[in-house]
Each structure stands twice: as structure tokens, then as C-alpha cells.
Ligand SMILES: O=C(O)CCC(=O)C(=O)O
């Protein structure tokens with residue numbers, strides 16, 4: 042299994058990209074339309090946010106899940122006991138956000154959501170008929186005006202050396218949503234599980250955009266597209282003193298969208314968040 046960056050502007054980009062998603066659950070894009078200057082600026086501004094104290098004024102709302110999640114409540118991945126070593130902020134267009142950080146985040150949210158719709162069209166076009174005939178509507182329509190698509194700003198703090206044994210930055214997990222768009226982080230650490238069980242580093246050249254399949258698209262495609270396990274490992278050596286920021290956009294359908302005979306997006310999400318212990 043190999044992950045190679047696909048040139049977004051190449052004429053065969055849709056085939057190559059979707060083939061990679063099918064084989065590995067991941068696709069990496071270069072020369073894509075998301076501006077690196079906006080990603081860098083968001084990383085810098087949110088590092089300041091996480092370093093400060095005002096973050097505690099934005100504590101997340103339990104019912105709606107928007108706002109700041111301190112490390113003390115951060116997720117426990119399915120099947121794990123230790124909390125991940127991370128804190129994060131959940132941005133929704135209707136949710137809480139510090140006023141001076143809002144316009145850049147909201148622009149980023151709109152631009153990446155539009156790109157995600159295009160990538161879902163690629164995925165739809167490259168899906169064999171026997172797979173796409175089960176989609177309850179065009180994939181890109183599932184996320185229209187959904188209000189559920191989530192931009193998560195993640196901060197993995199420097200390690201102090203006193204972390205609990207076995208606690209890692211993000212324990213092995215699958216994403217719940219349809220697809221995830223993730224710009225390469227400012228630090229390495231993201232790994233994806235290969236079919237033989239080994240862990241592969243995701244190419245993290247700054248400027249790459251990483252896209253992965255989530256459980257909802259795996260469900261909607263009758264397992265044709267795999268929702269692949271991934272994790273973020275702890276840094277070693279001098280890198281332990283460095284923070285890591287990342288910015289996944291989780292594309293969620295409207296709650297009433299039918300994913301399969303068993304599930305709507307709404308029933309599926311509730312089940313998974315309950316398991317995570319954050320509802
Ligand atoms: O920080 C990363 O690179 C990945 C984060 C992730 O997988 C997640 O939040 O679901």
C-alpha cells in the first residue's frame with residue numbers, strides 16, 4: 042500500500058484520487074485550491090488561542106457540541122481507556138467562536154466545504170453503478186445546507202514527560218462522517234493503518250491536502266469505500282517540546298439523509314457520539 046500525492050490539476054486527477062480512496066481510504070492532493078497562507082494564518086492564530094486563558098470562556102455546549110473541549114474531556118477513542126493528549130475547538134457557522142478569529146475560519150469553512158462538494162462529485166462519478174445506485178441522492182447534495190459539517194481546530198500540546206503510559210495524541214480511530222479534508226499539519230505524526238496491519242506515515246509535506254473516507258460513506262457505499270483506521274503518534278526526541286496544530290473538516294450530511302437501509306445520518310451520529318462519551 043502506498044500513498045502518493047495526486048496533482049489536483051491533472052486531467053486524470055479524479056480517477057487517481059478516487060482509486061487511492063478505494064484502495065487505502067485516503068487520498069492526498071497537491072496543487073489544490075485551498076490557499077496555504079490561510080492555513081498558516083489559522084495555525085498561528087489558534088496557537089495563540091490555545092496558549093491563552095480566554096479559551097475557558099468558550100467551553101463546549103453539551104447539546105450542540107460547539108466550542109472548546111479541554112484536555113480533561115477530550116475523546117476516548119472507541120476501544121481505548123486513556124484520553125487522547127489533545128484539546129480542540131469545534132467550529133460551526135451557527136456556533137460560538139471568538140469574534141476576532143471568526144472571519145478567517147468562516148472563509149476557510151466555506152472554501153473547503155465547496156471543494157469537498159467537488160470531491161464528492163468525483164467520488165460519485167468514479168463509483169461503479171452497482172455502488173452508486175444505492176446512494177439515496179447525489180453525494181454532494183447530502184451535505185448541502187447541512188449545518189452539521191464540523192471544522193475542528195486541534196491542538197496537541199508539547200509533551201511534559203508525565204503523560205499516562207499508553208496515552209497518545211490521537212488513539213487509533215475511524216472518522217464518523219462522510220469524508221474528511223485535512224491540510225497537512227505543521228508537525229508530522231499522522232499514520233494510517235495498512236491492510237497488513239502496519240502503520241504508514243501519511244505524506245505531510247506542508248501544502249498537501251489529505252482526504253479520508255469516514256464511516257458514513259463506508260456505510261452509504263456498502264463498504265466499497267473503506268473508512269480506514271488512523272492515529273496521531275507522539276513526537277520523540279527534541280520534538281516533544283513542539284505543539285502540533287491540525288484542522289480537519291468533517292463533512293456531515295443533514296440528519297434526515299438516508300445513508301443505508303439501517304441508518305440516517307442522524308441516527309448514526311447519535312449512536313457514535315454516545316459511544317465516544319461526549320453526548
Ligand atoms: O491531527 C490529525 O492529523 C488528525 C486528527 C484526526 O484524525 C481527527 O481529529 O479525527
Ligand SMILES: [Fe+2]
Nearest residue numbers: 214215216271
Ligand atoms: Fe480522524
